[in-house]
Amino acid sequence: MMMQMQQILSLFLVLFGSVLVISSDQVFNDDVLGLIVFKAGLEDPKGKLSTWNEDDYSPCNWVGVKCDPITNRVTVLVLDGFSLSGHIDRGLLRLQSLQVLSLSRNNFTGAINPDLLTFGSLQVVDLSENNLSGSIPDRLFQQCWSLRVVSFAKNNLTGKIPNSLSSCYSLVTLNLSFNQLYGEIPSWMWFLRGLQSLDLSNNFLEGEIPEGIQNLYDLRELRLGKNRFTGTGPQDIGGCLLLKLIDFSGNFLSGKFPESIQRLNSCTFLNLQGNSFTGGVPNWIGEMKNLEVLDLSENRFSGWIPKSFGNLDSLSRLNLSRNQITGNLPESMVNCIKLLALDISHNHLAGPLPSWIFRIGSKSTYASWNSFNKRIPPSLASVSYDGLMVLDLSSNAFSGQLPSSVGDLSSLQVLNLSTNNISGSIPVSIGELKSLYILDLSDNKLNGSIPSEIVGAISLSELRLQKNFLGGRIPTKINKCSSLKYLNLSHNKLTGSIPAPIANLINLEHVDLSWNELSGSLPKELMNLTQLFSFNVSYNQLQGELPVGGFFNIISPLSVSGNPLLCGSVVNHSCPPVHPKPIVLNPNSSYSNSRASFQNRHHKMILSISTLIAIGAAAFIVIGVMAVTVLNIHVRSSMSRSAAPFALSGGEDYSCSPENDPKYGKLVMFSGDADIADGAHNLLNKDNEIGRGGFGVVYCTVLQDGKSVAIKKLTVSSLIKSQEDFESEVKKLGKMRHQNLVALEGYYWTSSLQLLIYEYLARGSLHKLLHNDDSETVLSWRRRFKIILGMAKGLAYLHEMDIIHYNLKSTNVLIDCTYEPKIGDFGLVRLLPMLDHCVLSSKVQSALGYMAPEFACRTVKITEKCDIYGFGILVLEVVTGKKPVEYMEDDVIVLCDMVRSALEEGMVEQCVDERLLRNFAIEEAIPVIKLGLVCASQVPSNRPDMAEVVSILELIQCPSEGQEEL
Known part of the structure; x- marks a missing residue:
């Protein structure tokens, strides 16, 4: 009997072992099959998944795959940055032991599978930085009891925050930033008591931030920036005692921000930038001694900066710019010895600049657009610290001379002292600044000559010395500054000839030497400057033949005007033939009379050209009207049939x-x-x-x-x-x-x-807001910039989707209640069987001024560069408040030409809409105008891509953050 029992037991063990083997095989087959099915639906351009072989018994050695050493089931799948594209396939649902799923920084598209998180053991899901779209399915989180980390950041997700998230009680990190989510923050969010990091920034969320956040005892990071939240912010936020980072920037918060914040002794990062907070800067902020970054910029704070700021000895970045702060910086801030970036620009600060600014070791100091006066701080002359990289004291009322010891600031990269009352000569020690790439001393009272030693600053990219009283010659060794792109010496008293070595500066893009006393001829080698975008030598005493070739074949006559002895086709004055012997001039002739006679002839020539242009434009319009009429007759007859x-x-x-x-x-x-x-x-x-x-x-x-x-x-x-x-x-x-x-x-x-x-959109079109006389709204500069940036983002998105607008104009840009622009009429050409020229000609009159030159040529391919041309005209229209083409009694004014002429004459700021009453940011307006002109270039290849335009505008919008992001 015992022997029989042993035989039965042995047989049972053999059978049970077989079952285990079959089960194990089935497990491996499920994991292999699931991953192979997932791979089959992907594009893998870099071959990252080449090790995934369907004939393998186990996937545990595949790239990006990790398994449990005991069960050999797949527990981790990390494919970050593999450049994969396609949909996230259901094959992943076979990985029933998966704990970590990370597919970030790829190009996955489509909607999120609502069954994706059905694994009972899933703890981490990271689908960030893809192109996923649609709303987040509400049933996605119905089995989320084990989830600890969820990141869907930087996708194109829409809709509201799903309510099913409320059951994810184990959640530690939730990141839904950089999407298009809308609606309010649900109140249940504050009952996810395990949350340590919450990031909902860069969405369209709105309403007031609900109370109850104090329930998040473990919260360390809270990012709600760049949304549309209103109110004052959660008053009970001080209950989150472990909070280290708070970001409420870029919302519509107003009033006085929550005083309970002062209880957050652990806070190291506080960003309230870009709201409408009012009142004085609270004194209690100085008691938050662990603060490292404090950004209160672009609000409505007033009053003095509290003395308690001197207690912030851990502070590394302080931004108080664009407020209404008065008084001066407290002397107690000398204790802020770790301060690396200080921005107090665009306020009402006055008096002398405190000497401690140059003793605390800051790497960047922005104090522009205030009312600081007195002399340039004498402490600058004795400073021993050489770590300063950016010093911007522009648009103040500083006087006195620039100390020669400025050359001791060996790390200096940007020096901007423009628009002050600084006098004296330029110190030769400037040439010792080997790292300097921007030097702006324009609009001061500097005299003497440009020191030849200045060419020692070999890294110079921009040299701006315009609007001073500088005399003497341009340094002949200027070519040593081989990185120079922008050179402006206009409105001075410079003499002598233009040095030929300037033609060796192959990176030059903008040159302005106008309104000086330069003489001699233009070096012929200048035609070799292939990057040249503008070259203005108007109103000097230059003579001889203009260079021929390169940029000088398309140079505007205005750029060389005021030089009566220049000759060439551009100025409509032929050069005299070479005589075999000297010409004896009549000593009784009057030079001034001959010059006046020449100017009269020159004026008549220009007038005749203007007349021809006006006649041509009128003929072009008549042809367009006829085309529209013919098309309308054709359409009506077709519809009647x-x-x-x-x-x-x-x-x-x-x-x-x-x-x-x-x-x-x-x-x-x-x-x-x-x-x-x-x-x-x-x-x-x-x-x-x-x-x-x-x-x-x-x-x-x-x-x-x-x-x-x-x-x-x-x-x-x-x-x-x-x-x-x-x-x-x-x-x-x-x-x-x-x-x-x-x-x-x-x-x-x-x-x-x-x-x-x-x-x-009830507010109507951009055209209506800009040009209707009965409109009661005068767009502020801030709103105009917002409109320009928004249009750029919308157009960049269209081009990313391979859609050309074809008919971009101010009547096709609508404005919502928050002054956010929305581009309309996009993609309509796709409804037509082909891009028929009769369709384009039907818009000749309505889009006059916006249409790129290549529309007139049948043989030129129409590309997104045509949209960029129209965008450039729109930018100029928004900034100037003028239509692209305006008809006077006896003249036709083309906006693009008018602005370009003003730029060449150094008077571009006068183009900004006069209705702004000078209430605009000049340091933003001028670069925006220049960008508009670049986009409206006659040559398509010279126009930047819209993605580049968006990046440039974002840099222009925050000039103080170009070196340090506050």
Whole structure:
């Protein structure tokens, strides 16, 4: 009996072992199969997943894969930065033991699979820095009890924060930043008591930040910046005693910020930049002794800086710029010995600049646009510290001489003392600053000559000495500054000839030597400067023939005007022939008379050219009007021949109804079912017409849910694609969602009538805000900059999606209630069978001034560079408040030419809209104007990409953060 039991037991063990082997094989097959299925749906351009072989027994040695050493199940999948693209496939659902899933910094697209987090053991999910879209599925977090880290940052996700997150009680880190989420922060967020890091920044979240945040006892980092939050901020935030980082920047918070913040003794980073906080800077901030970064910039703080700031001995970065702070910096701040970056620019500070600024070891000091006076601090002359990299004291009232010991600041990279009352000569010690790449001493009272030693600053990229009283010659060894890109010596008293070695500065882009007393001829070698964008030598005493070739073939006559003895085709003055013997001049002739006679002849020449341009422009417009008329006749005749379901005469009532004819028409709304509030018969009521454009008429209509929409009736029906192609293209456009694009909500189709349904923006178009005399709103400079940046972001997104707008103009840019711009009419050309020239010519008149030169040439390929040209004109229109083309009684003013001429004459700031009453940031306005001119270049290849434009604008917007981000 015992022997029989032993045999049965042995047989059972053999069978059980077989089951274990089968189960183990099944496990391996599930993990291998799941990963291979996942890989099959991907593009792997760098071959990162080449080790993933479907014939392998186990995936545990594959790149990016880790397994549990006991069970050999896959527990970790990390594929960060592998350049993978495609969808996140369901194959990953087979990895039932997965604990860490990290797919960041790739190019995954599509929506997030709602079943992705069904693994019971998943702890970390990182899908950041991809191109995922759609809303976050609410059932995604229904089994999230083990989740500790979730990051969906830097995608294109929309919708609200899903309520299912409220059950993720183990969550430690939640990062949903840099998406397009909207709505309010749900109050349940403060009951995730394990949260240590919360980042919801750079979204469209709004409303007041709810109370109850004090429940997050373990919270260390709170980032809510760059949203639309209102109110004063959570008053109970002081209950989060472990908070080290607080970022509320770039919102609409106002009033006095929460005083409970003073309880946060562990806080090292506090950023309230870009809100509307008021009152004095609280004295208790000085008691937050662990603060390392404090940014209160771009608010409405007033009063004096508290003396208690001297207690912040750990402070490394302090930004108080763009407020209404008065008084001076407290002497107690000499104790802030770790301060590396100080920005107090754009305030009302006055008096002498404290000497301690140059003794604390700061690497960058910005004190521009205040009312500091007296002399340049004498302590600068005796400073022993050489770590200062940026010193900006521009736009104050400093006087006296620049001390020679400035040359001791061996690490200095930027020195800006422009727009002060500094006198005396330029110290030769400037040449000892080997790291200096920007020197701006413009708009002062400097005299003497430009020291030849200045060429010792071999890293110089920008040299600005304009608007002084400098005399003498331009240093002949200027070519030693081989990195020089920008040289402005205008409005001085410089003499002598332009040194030939200047032609060796191959990186030169902008040169302005106008309004001096320079003589001699222009070096012929200047034509070899291939990077040259502007070269202004007007109003000097230059003579001889202009260089021929390169930039000088397209140079503006205004850039060389005021030099009556210059000759060449540009100035319409032929050069005299070479005589075999000297010419004897009549000693009785008057030089001044001959000069006046020449100027009269020159004026007549310019007048005749202007007349020809005006005549040509008028002819071009007439041709455009004729083209529009012919097209309209063609479209109307086509529509009259079609069996249209609408009788669009009179009030445009419908001739039949959908109740009587099931094939009447197809109305599709992308966000769900909708209907017209007053019935379909009011869909195209003429009384509701709000605009007309190159593609159709626009009406305003109210849906049954009370939501207003704009409806565009397309007037190019005869050119529209088939219904299938039309609907396919419209649905693609409907999926395009961006903060700076007008959202396409739906469409209506019949064979003879096509309607596009857009979101309605009551504030109207940019054109209306800029040019309507009855408009009560005068756009501030801050709003204008916001509009320019928003347009750039919207257009950059379109180009990223391979969409060319073709018809960019101020009437196609709409403004929402927060003055955020939204580009409309994008992608409509995709509805046509081809880019027909008759369609383009139908817009000649409406888009006059915005159209790139290449539109006039049939053989040139139309690219996104055409949009960039139109954007450049829009930038100039926003800054100047003037239309692209304006007609006077006897003249035609082209905005682009006018601004370019003003730039060359050094008077570009006078182009800014006079309605701003000089209340604008000149250090932003001038670079923005220059960027607009670059975008509107006649040569397409010279225009930057829109992504580059956005980056440039963001740098312009925060000039004080160019070296240190505060």
